[in-house]
Amino acid sequence: MSAFKFLMRYIRRHKWQYIFGIITLFVVDYANLFIPELTGDVTDGLADRTMDMQGVFSVLTKILLLGLTLAIGRFLWRIFLFGAARTIEREIRDDMFEHLEGMSVEYYNSHKTGDLMTRFTSDLNSVRMSIGPAIISIFDATVMAVMVIAQMMVYVNVRLTLMVLVPMSVIMVGEIYYGKIMHGKYKKRQEAVSDLTDFVQESFSGIRVVKAFVRERQQLKEFLKTNQNAMDKNLDIVRWQAVVNPLLTVIIGSSSLITLIYGGYLALVGDITLGRFVAFNQYVGMLVWPMIACGDAINMFSQGFASAKRIEEVFSSRPEITDSENPAPVHELKGEIKFDDLTFIHKGSSEPTIRDLTLEVPAGTTLAIIGRTGNGKSTLVNLLLHLYNVRRGMIYLDGTDINDVPLNVLRENIAYVPQDNFLFSDTLASNIAFGTHEKSMERIVEASRAACIHDNIIEFPEGYETVVGERGVTLSGGQKQRSSIARALIKDAPILILDDALSAVDTDTEEHILTNLRKNREGKTTIIIAHRVSTIKDADVIMVLEDGSAAEVGNHRELMEKNGVYAEMFRSQQLEAAVGEKKAALERRILSVGKEDAGV
Numbered sequence: 001m002s003a004f005k006f007l008m009r010y011i012r013r014h015k016w017q018y019i020f021g022i023i024t025l026f027v028v029d030y031a032n033l034f035i036p037e038l039t040g041d042v043t044d045g046l047a048d049r050t051m052d053m054q055g056v057f058s059v060l061t062k063i064l065l066l067g068l069t070l071a072i073g074r075f076l077w078r079i080f081l082f083g084a085a086r087t088i089e090r091e092i093r094d095d096m097f098e099h100l101e102g103m104s105v106e107y108y109n110s111h112k113t114g115d116l117m118t119r120f121t122s123d124l125n126s127v128r129m130s131i132g133p134a135i136i137s138i139f140d141a142t143v144m145a146v147m148v149i150a151q152m153m154v155y156v157n158v159r160l161t162l163m164v165l166v167p168m169s170v171i172m173v174g175e176i177y178y179g180k181i182m183h184g185k186y187k188k189r190q191e192a193v194s195d196l197t198d199f200v201q202e203s204f205s206g207i208r209v210v211k212a213f214v215r216e217r218q219q220l221k222e223f224l225k226t227n228q229n230a231m232d233k234n235l236d237i238v239r240w241q242a243v244v245n246p247l248l249t250v251i252i253g254s255s256s257l258i259t260l261i262y263g264g265y266l267a268l269v270g271d272i273t274l275g276r277f278v279a280f281n282q283y284v285g286m287l288v289w290p291m292i293a294c295g296d297a298i299n300m301f302s303q304g305f306a307s308a309k310r311i312e313e314v315f316s317s318r319p320e321i322t323d324s325e326n327p328a329p330v331h332e333l334k335g336e337i338k339f340d341d342l343t344f345i346h347k348g349s350s351e352p353t354i355r356d357l358t359l360e361v362p363a364g365t366t367l368a369i370i371g372r373t374g375n376g377k378s379t380l381v382n383l384l385l386h387l388y389n390v391r392r393g394m395i396y397l398d399g400t401d402i403n404d405v406p407l408n409v410l411r412e413n414i415a416y417v418p419q420d421n422f423l424f425s426d427t428l429a430s431n432i433a434f435g436t437h438e439k440s441m442e443r444i445v446e447a448s449r450a451a452c453i454h455d456n457i458i459e460f461p462e463g464y465e466t467v468v469g470e471r472g473v474t475l476s477g478g479q480k481q482r483s484s485i486a487r488a489l490i491k492d493a494p495i496l497i498l499d500d501a502l503s504a505v506d507t508d509t510e511e512h513i514l515t516n517l518r519k520n521r522e523g524k525t526t527i528i529i530a531h532r533v534s535t536i537k538d539a540d541v542i543m544v545l546e547d548g549s550a551a552e553v554g555n556h557r558e559l560m561e562k563n564g565v566y567a568e569m570f571r572s573q574q575l576e577a578a579v580g581e582k583k584a585a586l587e588r589r590i591l592s593v594g595k596e597d598a599g600v
């Protein structure tokens with residue numbers, strides 16, 4: 001779809017507002033025309049003494065009434081036309097947000113956040129300018145120019161008008177070229193601004209890394225370069241504007257000169273009256289604005305279309321994952337999961353991340369997944385959430401192919417603690433209740449207790465009303481993790497997935513949370529991904545993932561008997577723990593001996 005068609009779809013919805021707006025604009029322009037005529041009449045009347053004070057007053061009353069009409073008219077067209085443009089801006093923004101929410105994770109992997117934000121802000125702004133102020137300018141300017149020119153010809157003199165119009169038409173032609181050149185320049189500027197926003201956003205989100213690696217200077221250098229680039233693009237535009245604006249004044253000046261010379265001559269020889277000469281001068285003045293407005297409008301249009309194209313691009317990208325054409329009539333999942341020879345290759349990857357994985361997880365059981373980093377554990381649960389495309393016949397939920405399970409049903413029935421847990425800049429209570437409709441304090445506290453975060457929360461000065469994230473307090477890694485667990489637990493879904501969600505808590509707390517989980521998740525499917533054997537050894541089924549396939553499957557006892565990868569992992573981790581404990585005990589002893597020596 002072209003940018004024009006895209007915009008027309010929205011404009012059509014508000015066509016009456018546009019029609020009424022433009023009609024009012026027309027009325028205002030028409031009324032405007034009479035003022036020079038009336039002042040001309042007064043001048044003539046006073047010059048040849050045919051008008052007395054009463055006459056002057058009656059003309060003044062007319063001018064006042066006209067002024068009132070103009071004021072009301074201007075108010076109305078502003079309301080109609082600016083109102084329509086603002087409404088359309090809101091509608092496009094709403095639609096764009098909704099559309100983007102529907103896009104799959106892969107879309108966000110390949111599109112920068114800063115770039116998307118630019119489309120929401122400056123691009124939409126340019127679009128609004130083109131469907132509001134620019135439309136007003138174009139209509140206003142053309143209507144006004146045509147009327148003024150007609151008036152000049154009829155009321156004053158055709159030849160004089162034509163002579164004045166020569167330089168004026170140069171402005172029009174010049175501006176069409178100017179608009180074309182500017183179109184390219186605005187596009188370049190838009191890209192430069194996008195780059196700048198991206199850079200700033202990334203630098204500040206990653207400020208900890210920047211500081212830890214002492215890269216402030218390098219980042220600053222990069223920033224200066226990006227900022228310079230944005231300025232260059234802006235300056236390029238300013239330079240063109242700087243050349244064009246004085247040029248405009250020169251051309252306008254020459255029109256005035258023609259009026260003075262030829263118009264003055266006509267007045268001298270008596271072809272036109274003095275009043276008409278005065279009126280003509282005013283008309284020339286009135287023509288200047290439409291010419292400039294036309295130029296502005298052309299610029300606004302070219303910017304607006306460039307931006308509309310970028311916005312339309314967002315709308316034309318289709319979500320890769322959608323409900324199937326014949327979704328299965330499921331509303332609630334029991335929690336039975338089956339992987340059938342599942343193989344999955346990430347986009348842009350040559351090797352499969354998951355290969356030939358077959359496993360059945362009966363409803364109500366706890367599955368633990370353990371394996372070395374990068375072995376595809378997170379990918380596997382992302383597939384279960386249908387965040388990536390899965391070929392048919394590879395994943396079944398309650399016996400239904402995952403492709404046939406409606407997406408909202410699937411995701412409502414799965415509670416998920418992502419590995420890179422994320423909290424919104426909002427209160428803890430809202431963060432925890434994020435995924436549920438029932439936001440009672442009781443439930444929030446219950447879930448927080450189960451996730452062992454309640455005691456931490458009540459210690460904050462504002463308790464559950466404490467705002468976290470960029471606008472509030474900074475939580476520790478473990479606190480963030482446990483808040484995310486609470487957020488998942490409150491959902492009480494048939495399937496719960498914890499992706500490495502206990503990595504940042506100490507073993508005691510871990511034990512506590514696991515005990516709560518066993519109680520909470522009785523009869524419901526739970527998937528726990530972990531690196532520590534201690535986290536998962538009580539699971540009903542443990543799967544050791546190696547290179548994307550199930551190397552070993554069984555419970556703790558079975559896998560220990562097998563004496564394979566799992567048993568080895570268990571022993572080495574136990575050894576590590578034992579060594580760790582010994583070391584700690586030794587340190588304590590050294591410390592106490594030291595104290596005794598010092599006579600403490």
Ligand SMILES: Nc1ncnc2c1ncn2[C@@H]1O[C@H](COP(=O)(O)OP(=O)(O)OP(=O)(O)O)[C@@H](O)[C@H]1O
Pocket residue numbers: 109346347348349353371372373374375376377378379380419500
């Ligand atoms: N969106 C993606 N596009 C391409 N490759 C990806 C993508 N996400 C993950 N990968 C690759 O897939 C492999 C498995 O990643 P995954 O995140 O599933 O590992 P993991 O087992 O969860 O690791 P960890 O224990 O460190 O969390 C990695 O090699 C990773 O580089």
Ligand SMILES: [Mg+2]
Pocket residue numbers: 377378379419499500
């Ligand atoms: Mg992972």
